[in-house]
Amino acid sequence: MKKQKGYSISVGELIDRLAITNIKMWHLDEALAKTDDKVKKGEYADMVRNLNKERTDLKEEINIRLEGASRGSNKIEYTGVGR
Numbered sequence: 001m002k003k004q005k006g007y008s009i010s011v012g013e014l015i016d017r018l019a020i021t022n023i024k025m026w027h028l029d030e031a032l033a034k035t036d037d038k039v040k041k042g043e044y045a046d047m048v049r050n051l052n053k054e055r056t057d058l059k060e061e062i063n064i065r066l067e068g069a070s071r072g073s074n075k076i077e078y079t080g081v082g083r
Contacts, residue, residue: 011065018058025051 025048032044 011062014058014062021051021055021058
């Protein structure tokens with residue numbers, strides 16, 4: 001597969017990073033729910049917030065590369081499904 005000019009990483013690598021970010025968020029959400037320590041809850045909440053921003057940025061970049069879509073278009077459109 002030929003890499004497009006101007007991009008330092010491939011769409012596949014972006015998707016890998018998105019999957020890893022989702023897994024990290026899942027584990028942090030789980031840890032957040034299990035702890036009663038207020039300091040830890042604050043630390044976990046900050047980490048979740050940072051990962052969520054990273055996830056949003058990754059989804060946007062993937063969409064831009066695949067569809068030429070811009071910010072706010074993380075929705076998948078199913079045209080003609082069930083017709």
